Ligand SMILES: [Zn+2]
């Protein structure tokens with residue numbers, strides 16, 4: 417079999433997976449910021465096994481109240497009525513209530529259109545449900561306090 421980048425990577429993945437399966441994670445790092453790319457934090461802190469590199473613990477702060485949450489307490493947004501940020505259960509409940517008080521009613525809004533030739537015009541469009549909840553969510557996040 418010819419070795420390729422792809423085959424090497426598959427072999428690597430397989431070996432790491434096997435290592436992680438038998439590892440008992442005897443040495444675990446301190447909390448460290450997790451990165452998904454250079455200079456782009458995931459917003460989470462993780463504890464990783466120093467032998468196999470597996471993440472054994474994850475925590476982050478509630479996007480609304482700032483309380484530190486363990487992974488099992490995370491309540492993620494559905495990406496539809498609110499962003500995929502992590503809330504604590506209390507803030508999630510408040511958000512659900514807030515959203516209920518601002519239900520989606522189709523309404524016509526004036527949109528500004530920037531054409532490629534530089535001209536600006538307006539057109540009337542029905543506000544989509546997604547846009548509506550984005551606005552409601554923004555308002556909710558601006559509300560001060562608990
Ligand atoms: Zn391990």
Ligand SMILES: [Zn+2]
Pocket residue numbers: 478479480481482483503504505506507508
């Ligand atoms: Zn919260």
